[in-house]
Amino acid sequence: MKYGETLRQRSIHAWSHHNIDYDDIKYAIKAQTTPGKGKSVAVPGMPDEKLRKFEEDLFKTLSSQHERINLFVKSKAGEIRRRLEHSQRQLKQLSVRTLSAADHRIPVTRLERYGMLENEAIKAGDEIRALARFISAQRTAFRKLLKKYKKWTGSTELEDRVRSEVLSDPKSFTNLDLGPLLDEYSVTLERIRALYEERIGAPSAARSAECTRQSGSSIIAQLRASAESGSSLEFDTAVATIPLGENGTFASYFVHPENLVELQILLLQHARFHSARSRSNSIKSPVSPPALDLVGDCASNPHADYFAIEADNVERFVREQTGVTVVEREHRAGSSLQQARLCIRWNHDEDAYLSFHQARSKDRYARIKRKYATSFFNRAVALAPQKAAASPEHEKTVAHIRQELERDPDVRPLHAISSSRTRFVGNDSNDTSILFVTLDSGPVIHDVRDDGTLGEKTNFPFALLLVRQEGVRDCALLAALDQSYLVERVRGFSFEYHATWQTQRGINIPPPFWLPILDRDIRKLPPSAIKPASNSITGSSAQTPNSAGSINAESSTAVETGRSASVVQSSEFDMPPLRSYRKKRRRAYPPLSPSLEHRQTRYWSEYDNPEDGFANVDEPYVIYVDPNAKSSFDKFFDRLGWIFSRGDAERKKLLNFHDDESSSSADEASLAPARRPPKQRYGTMRSPQRLESLASEHRELEFKYMPRASNLCFAASLVILVVAFVLAGTGKRKLAPEVDFGVLFAVVCSLIFAVLGFAALIRSHDLGWKARAVGVLVLTVDAIVSGGLLAWVLG
Numbered sequence: 001m002k003y004g005e006t007l008r009q010r011s012i013h014a015w016s017h018h019n020i021d022y023d024d025i026k027y028a029i030k031a032q033t034t035p036g037k038g039k040s041v042a043v044p045g046m047p048d049e050k051l052r053k054f055e056e057d058l059f060k061t062l063s064s065q066h067e068r069i070n071l072f073v074k075s076k077a078g079e080i081r082r083r084l085e086h087s088q089r090q091l092k093q094l095s096v097r098t099l100s101a102a103d104h105r106i107p108v109t110r111l112e113r114y115g116m117l118e119n120e121a122i123k124a125g126d127e128i129r130a131l132a133r134f135i136s137a138q139r140t141a142f143r144k145l146l147k148k149y150k151k152w153t154g155s156t157e158l159e160d161r162v163r164s165e166v167l168s169d170p171k172s173f174t175n176l177d178l179g180p181l182l183d184e185y186s187v188t189l190e191r192i193r194a195l196y197e198e199r200i201g202a203p204s205a206a207r208s209a210e211c212t213r214q215s216g217s218s219i220i221a222q223l224r225a226s227a228e229s230g231s232s233l234e235f236d237t238a239v240a241t242i243p244l245g246e247n248g249t250f251a252s253y254f255v256h257p258e259n260l261v262e263l264q265i266l267l268l269q270h271a272r273f274h275s276a277r278s279r280s281n282s283i284k285s286p287v288s289p290p291a292l293d294l295v296g297d298c299a300s301n302p303h304a305d306y307f308a309i310e311a312d313n314v315e316r317f318v319r320e321q322t323g324v325t326v327v328e329r330e331h332r333a334g335s336s337l338q339q340a341r342l343c344i345r346w347n348h349d350e351d352a353y354l355s356f357h358q359a360r361s362k363d364r365y366a367r368i369k370r371k372y373a374t375s376f377f378n379r380a381v382a383l384a385p386q387k388a389a390a391s392p393e394h395e396k397t398v399a400h401i402r403q404e405l406e407r408d409p410d411v412r413p414l415h416a417i418s419s420s421r422t423r424f425v426g427n428d429s430n431d432t433s434i435l436f437v438t439l440d441s442g443p444v445i446h447d448v449r450d451d452g453t454l455g456e457k458t459n460f461p462f463a464l465l466l467v468r469q470e471g472v473r474d475c476a477l478l479a480a481l482d483q484s485y486l487v488e489r490v491r492g493f494s495f496e497y498h499a500t501w502q503t504q505r506g507i508n509i510p511p512p513f514w515l516p517i518l519d520r521d522i523r524k525l526p527p528s529a530i531k532p533a534s535n536s537i538t539g540s541s542a543q544t545p546n547s548a549g550s551i552n553a554e555s556s557t558a559v560e561t562g563r564s565a566s567v568v569q570s571s572e573f574d575m576p577p578l579r580s581y582r583k584k585r586r587r588a589y590p591p592l593s594p595s596l597e598h599r600q601t602r603y604w605s606e607y608d609n610p611e612d613g614f615a616n617v618d619e620p621y622v623i624y625v626d627p628n629a630k631s632s633f634d635k636f637f638d639r640l641g642w643i644f645s646r647g648d649a650e651r652k653k654l655l656n657f658h659d660d661e662s663s664s665s666a667d668e669a670s671l672a673p674a675r676r677p678p679k680q681r682y683g684t685m686r687s688p689q690r691l692e693s694l695a696s697e698h699r700e701l702e703f704k705y706m707p708r709a710s711n712l713c714f715a716a717s718l719v720i721l722v723v724a725f726v727l728a729g730t731g732k733r734k735l736a737p738e739v740d741f742g743v744l745f746a747v748v749c750s751l752i753f754a755v756l757g758f759a760a761l762i763r764s765h766d767l768g769w770k771a772r773a774v775g776v777l778v779l780t781v782d783a784i785v786s787g788g789l790l791a792w793v794l795g
Contacts, residue, residue, distance in 0.1 A: 003144050009525055011137040012130045018072045020065050020141045026148060029058065033152040055158050058149070062142070066166050066173075069138050073173035076131055077181065083124045084184050090117055091188070095195055114196050121189045125265045128181050132261035133526070139174050139258075142167065178261050185265075190272050193427065219245040220470050223434050227425050232275050233345050233353040235423055236306070239436050240338040241355050241363055245470050250330045250337065251478055252493035253465040256523050259486040260441055260463060264422070266484065270477040271424035271437055303442060305347050306421035309452070310340035310496065311377055313410040317500060318509050326492030337466075339496055341411055342401070344373050351390040356401045366397035374452040377413050379406055413448035415499040419464075426477070433471030440464045445499045458502050461518055462488075464495060485524040490514050707764055713757030714778045720750040721785055728793050743793045747786045754782040 004023045008016050032054045094113055146159040167174050219242060226238035244250065255263055321339060328335065338357060346352035352373040356364040367390035368376065375381055376388065385399040405411055419440035426435025441463040447455030465487060469475045481487055493514055501509045724746035731739030761775040 003141065006525055007137060007141060009528060010133070010140070012134050015072070015130075015134055018069060018134075020069060020138055020145075022141050022145065025058075025061060025065075025145055028061075029145070029149050029152065033149070051153065051155075055155070059158060059161060062145070062162055063166055066142070070171075070173045073131065073135060073176060076127070077176065077178075080124055080127045080131070080181055081184070083120070083127075084181070084188050087117060087121050087124065087188050087192075090120075091192055091195065114192070118189070118192050118196075121185065121192060122269065125185045125189070125268065128178060128185060129262045129265040132178055132265075135173055135176065136258040142174070182261060182264060186268055186273055189268060193272075219243065219248070220431060220434050223436065223470060224429065224431070227274060227429070227434075227436070230275070231350060232306075232347060232421075232423060233350050235274055235436070236345055236421070236438070237353050237355050237365065239438060239466070239468055240343070241336055241357065241365075243334045243336050244332065244468075246333045247472065248331070248333070248468070248470045249475070249478070251467040251469075251481070251489065252491075252495075253467075253481060253487040253489050254517065254522055255439070255441075255463040255465050255487050256521075257441065257463060258523070260439075263465070263484075263486045264439070266480065266486065267424050267437060267439070267477070270480070271426045271435060274423035274425045303420050304418040304444065306345070306440065307347065307373075307416070307418045308343055308345045309373065309377070309413055309416045309448060310338075310499075311342040311405075311411055311413045312340040313408070314412075314414065314500070314504055314507055315410075317414070318507070321494065321497045321500075322510055329492045329494065337494075337496070339494075340414060342405065344368070344376060346370050346373050354398070354401060356404070364397050364401060366394040366401065367391060368394070368398060374454070376402075377405070377448075377450070377452040380451070412450055413452060415503040416446035416448050416454055417443065417495070417499060418446065419443040433469075435470075435475065435477065436468040437477075438464075438466045440466075443495070445502050447503045460498075462522065485526050488517065488522040488524075490517060707760050709760040710757040710775065713753045713760065714775075717750045717753035717757065717778070717782050720746050720753065721782065721789070724750070724789055728789065740793055743789065747790055750782060751786055754779050 004026060007019060007022050011019050032051075094117065097110075142162070146162060150156055150159050166172065169175070222242050223238055226234045226242075229235075317340060324335075336357075338355065341357050342354070343357075344352050344354050351367045352370050354366045354368055354376075356366075358364070368388045369390055372383065372388045376383065383402060385395040385402070389395040389398045420442050422439045422441075424435075424437035424439070426433075426437075429435055443460040443464055445458045445460060447457070449455055465481075467475075467478060467481070469478065482489060494512075498512050498514075501512060724743050727739060727746070728743050731742075758775050758779045761772065764771075
């Protein structure tokens with residue numbers, strides 16, 4: 001499958017507009033490098049100037065694409081860092097508050113704060129995982145484009161120039177170290193959960209531990225003791241040497257190096273770091289571990305922080321390993337990862353840890369100094385236990401193991417292993433169940449000579465993930481890993497057997513069955529973007545607040561619910577507040593009659609709720625739009641026009657009296673069909689009786705209906721005159737100028753209204769003489785009275 005077709009799926013769907021223009025650049029390379037019609041051909045032995053110019057333009061294009069992507073990656077990384085810092089400040093404010101409740105009942109708002117705070121941290125972790133996936137997709141796109149150009153032109157100048165000047169820049173996004181963000185995320189998430197366990201979950205956890213203390217198995221107790229010791233070597237030795245329990249499981253996975261950051265984010269949702277994270281497990285980490293003080297080729301791996309040398313009889317080891325089935329290797333009770341008889345493990349910070357496996361007796365463990373780790377197998381060198389042992393209590397054990405090694409000459413070093421190891425412990429580990437996880441990146445297999453010196457090395461192509469679970473069969477982490485695109489599960493895998501087969505080539509050892517997986521690309525396409533689920537909560541919650549608005553500390557809380565829900569998809573992290581889980585009361589509605597129930601039409605409303613009386617949520621809604629509806633502005637102007645126009649009744653009676661006549665005659669004909677038809681008349685004139693009745697009705701309408709504008713104007717004119725008379729009669733002498741001005745203004749307004757009313761009356765041509773006479777009378781009276789008032793006031 002072509003990479004351009006899967007770039008959007010390999011990248012982040014929400015950030016697709018920040019992807020490199022892969023298809024356009026690839027098409028340009030193909031169009032310029034493919035010989036065809038109309039293209040010039042370079043002279044053999046002479047430089048191709050056209051190709052050189054295109055190579056320069058392509059370099060500028062790739063540089064601009066790199067700068068654009070680099071700017072987005074840097075801004076997104078800064079955004080994630082600020083979000084984590086904000087979560088830490090909120091955590092600090094929350095840690096200041098103390099609980100005063102004596103019955104361990106926690107307010108709902110306090111639980112919501114813990115849940116929201118943890119969800120914000122988990123969202124930041126998802127952003128880190130998405131950023132790592134985005135960077136990996138863009139890095140692969142650059143590599144494939146350069147590979148295409150090299151394949152089609154045969155020139156390596158562009159590839160070397162881009163790698164040296166652009167991609168190898170320490171400030172490039174391809175060299176961005178996401179380790180600091182990962183460390184800050186893990187610390188923030190662990191502090192939130194620790195504060196929750198201390199403030200809220202501590203009482204219930206103590207009671208649970210007291211109840212299950214007697215039922216815990218010795219295997220789980222040993223594993224817990226190694227985890228609580230704080231020693232990384234004791235952790236590694238316990239995982240490899242303590243036998244598997246009845247309900248225990250080993251699971252091995254191959255991990256592509258580009259998926260390490262995403263995988264660690266997934267692991268941190270189920271577990272926490274046991275010790276400091278190996279910095280080489282973040283892509284292109286600029287921080288290098290301290291230099292090794294050991295002699296050998298282990299120093300050739302500058303990022304390795306875990307080393308081991310195993311020794312055994314090769315024939316016995318191969319015979320036992322080839323007889324073990326896949327199911328027995330993963331689930332058989334009593335089996336262990338270390339099948340070699342002797343193994344020495346060490347790192348940069350601790351003394352070497354020696355574990356001696358005996359078939360019929362208890363395994364022996366001892367601490368020796370790191371400088372004797374490789375020379376311990378050299379039988380020609382006398383090794384004093386007092387010098388080799390790290391402490392006096394381990395001298396006898398070291399001497400006993402040395403004697404057993406000298407007594408059996410067939411036991412010799414098989415191989416040495418170095419890697420960068422990160423260790424995890426499950427969040428829910430207790431006396432009945434425990435979860436250990438180790439992640440080894442950059443594993444290297446070394447040949448070991450009989451004197452303990454290291455020889456040739458072989459790099460293992462993938463990182464190794466080992467999950468050990470005890471006590472619970474249904475492990476959420478195993479289910480999440482089996483469904484994840486980040487890992488490839490290899491059932492029955494044994495790194496011991498693979499390293500022995502790799503180093504002991506002179507012996508006829510059957511090749512392991514997982515060799516074909518090492519030759520292919522185990523990267524899988526991420527799942528396509530899923531539409532966010534609806535916000536409706538299905539099912540009922542098992543925990544509901546009580547009447548006092550609090551929740552018992554022994555019950556599951558918002559934080560614990562957020563942990564389980566955050567593993568599936570980032571779109572499901574928005575957990576609703578606890579008050580949303582309260583049981584809602586159903587409203588009681590009177591039952592509808594059968595006839596109305598079938599004819600009921602539902603109209604759309606944003607407040608409709610399926611639980612409020614509507615059982616069928618799939619029933620379609622009907623949106624009704626009134627075509628005759630008018631806005632408030634239309635109603636205002638219609639009202640204003642109605643005032644200055646005739647009434648509707650007048651217009652209907654004057655314009656539609658012919659229709660009334662025809663309709664009335666039709667009604668009479670329908671009601672009295674037996675009446676003798678009238679005598680037929682020809683012409684346009686009606687009967688004299690009908691004409692007389694119409695004339696009388698018309699005469700009544702002539703006086704009855706006058707324009708409303710005329711009536712209003714005449715009334716306003718007369719009212720203003722009355723007010724002017726009152727003002728002139730009661731006005732004080734000392735305010736004579738003001739009174740005179742008011743009377744003069746009232747007279748002018750009265751005359752204006754009278755003239756407007758008479759003008760509106762004249763415009764109506766179909767009025768009778770009586771209406772016109774009334775208008776003339778009002779205008780005359782208004783003029784005479786106004787003149788008399790002016791003469792009285794002005795003297």
